Amino acid sequence: MQALSRSFSWDFSLQLKSLLSPYRAGNTTPSLSQLPMVQLTATPASALADEPVHIRVTGLRPLQMVTLMASLKDEKGNVFWSRAFYKANEVGELDLMQTPAFGGDYVGVHPMGLFWSLKPKKAFQRLLKKDVMNSPFWITLNLYDSVCFEDVITDQVMASQVVQRWFSGPGLQRVQIREGRVRGALFLPPGEGPFPGVIDLFGGRGGLVEFRASLLAARGFAVLALAYFAYEDLPSDLLEIDLEYFEEAANLLLAHPKVQTPGIGVISVSKGAEIGLAMACFLKQVVATIWINGTNAIFEFPLRYKDMVITPIPTFVERMQLDISGAMRLRHYKGDPWDELNQQSVLPIEKALGSILFIVGENDECMNSKEYAEQALHQLRSHGRNNGRMLLYPGAGHLIEPPYSPLCYASPNKNFSLPLLWGGDPAAHAAAQEHSWGEILKFFRQHLTQTRSKL
Amino acid sequence: MMIQLTATPTSALIDEPVHIRATGLPPFQIVVLQATLKDEMGNLFHSHAYYKANEVGEVDLERAPSLGGDYVGVHPMGLFWSLKPENILTKLLKRDVMSSPFLVQIKLYDSNLPLIHIPTTAPKVSLTLERWYTAPGTKRIQVREGHIRGTLFLPPGEGRFPGVIDLFAGVGGLIESRASLLASHGFATLALAYCDYEDLPSQPEKTDLEYFEEAVNFLLRHPKVLGPGVGIVSISKGAEIGLSMAIHLKQVTATVLINGPNFVIRIPQVYRGQISQPLPFSPQLLSINALGLAEFQHNFEEARNEANENFLLPIEKAQGHFLFIVGEDDKNLNSKAYAKQATEQLRRNGKNNWTLLSYPGAGHLLEAPYSPLCCASKISSLHLFIHWGGEVTPHAIAQEHSWKEIKKFLRKHLLPVVTSQL
Numbered sequence: 001m002q003a004l005s006r007s008f009s010w011d012f013s014l015q016l017k018s019l020l021s022p023y024r025a026g027n028t029t030p031s032l033s034q035l036p037m038v039q040l041t042a043t044p045a046s047a048l049a050d051e052p053v054h055i056r057v058t059g060l061r062p063l064q065m066v067t068l069m070a071s072l073k074d075e076k077g078n079v080f081w082s083r084a085f086y087k088a089n090e091v092g093e094l095d096l097m098q099t100p101a102f103g104g105d106y107v108g109v110h111p112m113g114l115f116w117s118l119k120p121k122k123a124f125q126r127l128l129k130k131d132v133m134n135s136p137f138w139i140t141l142n143l144y145d146s147v148c149f150e151d152v153i154t155d156q157v158m159a160s161q162v163v164q165r166w167f168s169g170p171g172l173q174r175v176q177i178r179e180g181r182v183r184g185a186l187f188l189p190p191g192e193g194p195f196p197g198v199i200d201l202f203g204g205r206g207g208l209v210e211f212r213a214s215l216l217a218a219r220g221f222a223v224l225a226l227a228y229f230a231y232e233d234l235p236s237d238l239l240e241i242d243l244e245y246f247e248e249a250a251n252l253l254l255a256h257p258k259v260q261t262p263g264i265g266v267i268s269v270s271k272g273a274e275i276g277l278a279m280a281c282f283l284k285q286v287v288a289t290i291w292i293n294g295t296n297a298i299f300e301f302p303l304r305y306k307d308m309v310i311t312p313i314p315t316f317v318e319r320m321q322l323d324i325s326g327a328m329r330l331r332h333y334k335g336d337p338w339d340e341l342n343q344q345s346v347l348p349i350e351k352a353l354g355s356i357l358f359i360v361g362e363n364d365e366c367m368n369s370k371e372y373a374e375q376a377l378h379q380l381r382s383h384g385r386n387n388g389r390m391l392l393y394p395g396a397g398h399l400i401e402p403p404y405s406p407l408c409y410a411s412p413n414k415n416f417s418l419p420l421l422w423g424g425d426p427a428a429h430a431a432a433q434e435h436s437w438g439e440i441l442k443f444f445r446q447h448l449t450q451t452r453s454k455l
Numbered sequence: 456m457m458i459q460l461t462a463t464p465t466s467a468l469i470d471e472p473v474h475i476r477a478t479g480l481p482p483f484q485i486v487v488l489q490a491t492l493k494d495e496m497g498n499l500f501h502s503h504a505y506y507k508a509n510e511v512g513e514v515d516l517e518r519a520p521s522l523g524g525d526y527v528g529v530h531p532m533g534l535f536w537s538l539k540p541e542n543i544l545t546k547l548l549k550r551d552v553m554s555s556p557f558l559v560q561i562k563l564y565d566s567n568l569p570l571i572h573i574p575t576t577a578p579k580v581s582l583t584l585e586r587w588y589t590a591p592g593t594k595r596i597q598v599r600e601g602h603i604r605g606t607l608f609l610p611p612g613e614g615r616f617p618g619v620i621d622l623f624a625g626v627g628g629l630i631e632s633r634a635s636l637l638a639s640h641g642f643a644t645l646a647l648a649y650c651d652y653e654d655l656p657s658q659p660e661k662t663d664l665e666y667f668e669e670a671v672n673f674l675l676r677h678p679k680v681l682g683p684g685v686g687i688v689s690i691s692k693g694a695e696i697g698l699s700m701a702i703h704l705k706q707v708t709a710t711v712l713i714n715g716p717n718f719v720i721r722i723p724q725v726y727r728g729q730i731s732q733p734l735p736f737s738p739q740l741l742s743i744n745a746l747g748l749a750e751f752q753h754n755f756e757e758a759r760n761e762a763n764e765n766f767l768l769p770i771e772k773a774q775g776h777f778l779f780i781v782g783e784d785d786k787n788l789n790s791k792a793y794a795k796q797a798t799e800q801l802r803r804n805g806k807n808n809w810t811l812l813s814y815p816g817a818g819h820l821l822e823a824p825y826s827p828l829c830c831a832s833k834i835s836s837l838h839l840f841i842h843w844g845g846e847v848t849p850h851a852i853a854q855e856h857s858w859k860e861i862k863k864f865l866r867k868h869l870l871p872v873v874t875s876q877l
Contacts, residue, residue, distance in 0.1 A: 117743075320505075
């Protein structure tokens, strides 16, 4: 029985370890003069999570093969890790800004590859910082003297460095919001202000996700991370979108002494982007909207705003697909907003007064983001409007987040019995996150900052 | 009207298609069909597909498209080849190929039932199918002759049958499932073990082709085997050996090479004093995919680029015919590149004794039709999960097509001309 269970272990038996011996021959007995010379530096060692880190290694033997590994334990104790195999140059140095990885979790020159290719040891975990104010993520960088591709590393660490990744900066203030119906957390940059105001909306996981709001605040915006269900005394399930709740939040933000008037921005992803687009259409307070991988119509449950009710386009449970990993692909699940029977559910985007930036991951496995964005832009053009623009990222998936966030393959969602597949090719997704973040900051600075020049 | 589920035939070889139909449903109702299998170790496999009944309340899997689930589109055998284990790393493997079939249950449910409730809910209707690895009358003979270790499967009936040697990948054990199926289709097939089986060495330091020559001669000597040549069906590391056998042994007249290398891997080959060295392996070229699975298909690239032609197996010296079967999405070996190089070598030497079948979307482990895709395996001795590659639907299509081609190829080159079809 044991033999049968190993019958497909072709080529990767115990004998493989002996294949590695040529690579270890010179490495097993390092001379005393060799060891202290190896240095691993990561600069800056402590920084905001959206800042790049420059990793270098010196003091290696010329052309030495090494493994660089990153590991992190999140606040729930889940371990995430990544590794890449590098070859030192003729003077025994590695510079991740120049040196390509041969293999591992990524290939080629990727200075931040160890960060965005972090993977959970336990399948389907998503890396999300809960406490954004008081602690960073600590990422341990370890250097090993050979190509370590097994899950258990028996080699000794040659050099090690810990980097801190913070989601807030010095002087940033977090204010818990419980006013009227509004629930969330307001992040205020240091200083008198006033600062451009932004509402940050996440998607169907509910609760309150703060890390993007706090990072935006660290970049000079007054950001309200707004919860809308499954948080404190808000409804535990999302059964309808009451746009007056979001208007109340917008007005609350605008009323704050440190927030600029008369208009705010919205940054929104997934189900949150459906809401964000509705806010853009109906609330004049919203002058700049970022829509990430959302919809252009109302789905699943109705939207209400004062007397108006927009009924949803139905979803089709039979169109759910299962991925080889067992995760659920919902991409084809929703009804068609182009269908003439569904037109009353399509958001009247031509009514939006402000500017809209559509950020789309072409490999989104959760929804047909590209089609929704294209239909929305088509609708704008057909009404003679040009206040919408799309950034389309090939290879990027659903969860486009701030730079260097690891790609999450799939993760559980309380509304479904199986994890949801998000999609995305790791390297392309990472590039999309890096590029789109710059565009997000530029967009908000351009459309929200009135008194400063455009630089 | 009563809901009915029919499947024909209810008992068949695992490579035979089944026609599944449901009748008596409300018109246009959406239903979920589920298939369940429990292997000999108790591992559970499931698949699901959503279908819409037509205007007379019927679902015919030969015509109706699946709308979602584990596959989409018209795939009459989709429920079988999209079976997924509860643990992603489990491979479906039949140990006892003779005395018992796999039992596959097909169940029908309303589509509004959440998938998670299916295991605890009674289906509207269900049936059980038997999937066998041997046709009635097939004989299984343990082989322990000289150095040879393996199992010989003889087709039912009188007379002599073309002989085939079946070589699996691998380090260890003996897989009989393909050999027993080939025998059920009229080939006297020897499933040949070559390491870690009975008294064979558990970790051989070299591959001795004389062992395989002994097996060829054993097969040709057998009273039920029709000569003068034998065939080989081989995969992965087994295909390295199959290719070498074809090169050195003139009795090998038809060789099927599935996702194999055109060079020696890992341990040297010897044949009558001649040694062929393995191509060096570069561990640093390993890739880890988004799910954390290890992909080895680039690990020979550095050596291939730097190596001279001496490392390539001299395929032009083989006298028989070749059928190359390549899964283009193979994540374990760069099969497409190796087959291309081998066939180019044949062309350069003026040979046209080969056919190459290349399947987009198919992975490393190409097996009998309707076998579920095993996408990754854990290797117990290494702390590692190996990605074999392949996308479920294209891989299934490749298995179905290549199996027919394999049988056609073996018949063409092993049966006497007067009885083969033109």
